[in-house]
Amino acid sequence: MTAIADVVGAGADTRIVETWRMVGLAVFAGLFALLALRPHALPYLWELVLASKLALTLAALGYQLAGSATGTATILAADGGLFVLLLIAYLCVRGWRAISAPRGRAASA
The missing domain is CATH 1.10.287 (Helix Hairpins)
Known part of the structure; x- marks a missing residue:
């Protein structure tokens, strides 16, 4: 908001x-x-979200190391922290199962 x-x-x-x-x-x-x-309803959604947060974290890290952008510490904390939390959630719910789940099972998971 x-x-x-x-x-x-x-x-x-x-x-x-x-x-x-x-x-x-x-x-x-x-x-x-x-x-x-519905953690198993949409194949590749976990991986897409994780890749996005990781990409932003790595970009911020690169910019910070190069000293070529302001606000990188905020991005590192926010997106880096979110990446770690999402990775933990992915592992806890076994998010990779959405990729190979049959349609009926994925919809009910």
Whole structure:
């Protein structure tokens, strides 16, 4: 919800970036809800979400090491921490089972 205020308060030079961020947060909230409610219903969703969070974490780490971007510590903490939590959840629910689950079993899992 705070992202809405960020978009409204953004200047012309950052408004599109803040809008992109706000939409991304909403999309990931939906993806996390799907994973929580039906962890084996959608093949490759776990892997897609994990890959996204890992990519952002590695990009932030690279930028931080190069000293070429501000805000990398925030990204490392947020997306890095989220990646670790998602990986733990993936292992706990055996998320890889969604890939080979028969349609009937995946829908009821």
